[in-house]
Amino acid sequence: MSGFFKKLFSGSAPHVAHVNPWGAEFPVSSSQTLLEAALAQNIPFPHNCTVGTCGSCKCRLTEGKVSAITDFGYTLSREELAAGYILACQARLKSPITVKVETAGDNLPEPETYTGQITRQEPLTHDILALTVEIDRAMPYVAGQYASLNLPALAGRSYSFATAPERGGRRELTFYIRKVPGGAFTDKLFTGALQNTTFELTGPHGHFFLRGGEGPxxxxxxxxxxxxxxxxxxxxxxxxxxxxxxxxxxxxxxxxxxxxxxxxxxxxxxxxxxxxxxxxxxxxxxxxxxxxxxxxxxxxxxxxxxxxxxxxxxxxxxxxxxxxxxxxxxxxxxxxxxxxxxxxxxxxxxxxx
Ligand SMILES: Cc1cc2nc3c(=O)[nH]c(=O)nc-3n(C[C@H](O)[C@H](O)[C@H](O)COP(=O)(O)OP(=O)(O)OC[C@H]3O[C@@H](n4cnc5c(N)ncnc54)[C@H](O)[C@@H]3O)c2cc1C
Ligand code: FES
Missing domain, CATH: 3.40.50.80 (Nucleotide-binding domain of ferredoxin-NADP reductase (FNR) module)
Structure with missing residues (x-):
């Protein structure tokens, strides 16, 4: 059997994805997610966790069919699912597709990697504390965005900036963190054992920011x-x-x-x-x-x-x-x-x- 028919009958033929607003068109193999294939084409597809929890790669499927590696429904709402939203990092193509991504134009700063050190933690309630992290250089961000803290032996944990950004960026970042019972990071943080710990941090991430308009x-x-x-x-x-x-x-x-x-x-x-x-x-x-x-x-x-x-x-x-x-x-x-x-x-x- 020729390679073409083998691919066709083994079900591994790639499908084409059309991705707007970039008007990009590229093949997605059966072993790739939509996000992986888009990033391989250097398309600036928004993303962060790549495991289906942060929602950054949310996009609207306007044509075609995909299957979900992990259920989209934990991160997306029922209404978004009904309207055709999917998570590109969890989507495999079942047919040619067209998706539309909401982008913020040039307004969001590119995420970079920083080195940070926990310098202060102060209780706000019995289970929420304010964490201050000093980073090696100023990070620009837009109000509403978040950073990923990559502590040793823990996959990235996302925390939203609690203070307004400053022109030129901030070297001192503040996060409000709730203790999650049984949580690998927060359990340790609340013992105070991470004070002065140095770690890597990436950011800014996310598309939660104030949109233009005049309404309430x-x-x-x-x-x-x-x-x-x-x-x-x-x-x-x-x-x-x-x-x-x-x-x-x-x-x-x-x-x-x-x-x-x-x-x-x-x-x-x-x-x-x-x-x-x-x-x-x-x-x-x-x-x-x-x-x-x-x-x-x-x-x-x-x-x-x-x-x-x-x-x-x-x-x-x-x-x-x-x-x-x-x-x-x-x-x-x-x-x-x-x-x-x-x-x-x-x-x-x-x-x-
Ligand atoms: C975009 C974004 C922004 C966020 N911003 C904030 C913020 O500003 N402030 C904030 O407090 N939080 C924020 N979070 C949540 C934060 O990222 C962490 O998820 C949270 O702090 C828990 O981290 P943890 O390591 O303590 O818990 P984890 O280790 O992630 O555990 C969480 C819970 O899951 C359970 N669990 C772990 N592994 C398993 C398993 N294998 N099977 C079943 N259960 C399991 C644990 O027992 C625990 O109850 C944000 C999340 C996102 C996605
Ligand atoms: S990149 Fe986080 S949900 Fe897809």
Whole structure:
């Protein structure tokens, strides 16, 4: 049998991928992922973890079929799956395909590798701390992005910048990190054993940043997911942004709330209406808490009137179940998927599966 027929009948014939907005067209072999093949062609396809957890390689399949190495559904929402979104790092081609990637043009700095040292860690709550890392040279980043910390014997762990960027970059980076029970990195970090440890760090990564527009913005944070939103809001405030803003902060109890002074400062200097609402899910009934209780996803209709749904942009970060519930609620209210931006704080339990 000729090599051509062997390939055809063994099912290993490559399929062609068309990738927009670059208008690129290239073959993807049966042993390659879409991302691997695109990178081999020097296409600047956004990516970071390559194991299906960070969401950086999200793109929309507009023609053809792919199979998923690991389920796209942990990282993408049900609504995104229904709209044809896939993860290029987990996609193998079953036919010729066309995909569309959202790119940020030339506005995002290229990720580079830095050497960092943990110089300070301060508790914010009983299970969230502020980590300060000093790096060998200034890193430019856009508010909302994150870095990957590559500590010895651990695959990269992603953490969002908690402070607004500075012109010329920052040499001192701050992250807000939640202790994950059984977590290889955070368990060790919280013992203080990593103080002064030197390690490699890459960044900036990610496509979570404030998009242009004039309509209202609604920001939602769960736990340490407040970090990138504080970076984004401090930056917007410094740039005197004039857009109505609502910040919803979900926590279990009053003891889980933090950075309230920073939020107050943002609110007091914001150039338009700014509403802040902490929402507690497990606060004891007799604690005297007079604020809101439950989950903020159920409260979204209060903040997004029907007439403004298509003009509103949503920004959120936190645990995967919170993001999934919020995407469902926001799309039900009429927000287009393109106006919903998030980083899901996924961990290695998914990659392990
Ligand atoms: C884009 C992005 C930004 C992020 N930003 C932040 C941030 O700003 N702040 C923050 O706190 N977090 C953030 N995260 C999450 C962070 O990257 C880590 O995933 C988190 O800190 C846990 O790391 P860890 O090493 O402690 O836990 P891991 O070792 O990853 O373990 C996490 C959990 O999975 C379980 N697990 C591990 N291996 C297995 C296995 N084989 N089978 C079953 N279960 C397993 C562990 O017991 C533990 O409960 C972000 C994540 C992403 C993707
Ligand atoms: S690079 Fe594909 S999900 Fe992270």
């Amino acid at each position: 913005i609604i920001c939602m944070a769960g736990g340490s997911g407040l970090a990138p939103l504080l970076s984004l809001l401090h930056d917007a405030r410094k740039n005197r942004l004039r857009r109505r803003c609502v910040l919803l902060f979900g926590a279990r109890t009053q003891a889980d709330l933090y950075a309230l002074d920073q939020i107050e400062e943002i609110k007091n200097t914001w150039q338009d209406e700014f509403t802040f609402l902490p929402v507690l899910s497990d606060e004891p009934a007799d604690s005297g808490w007079t604020g809101r209780r439950g989950f903020f996803t159920g409260m979204l209709p209060e903040f997004i009137p029907a007439a403004q749904a298509t003009a509103t942009q949503a920004y959120m970060c936190g645990p995967p179940p919170m993001i999934d519930a919020a995407v469902t609620a926001l799309t039900a209210l009429g927000l287009p998927l393109e106006a919903i931006h998030y980083d899901k704080f996924t961990d290695s339990s998914h990659a392990a599966k």
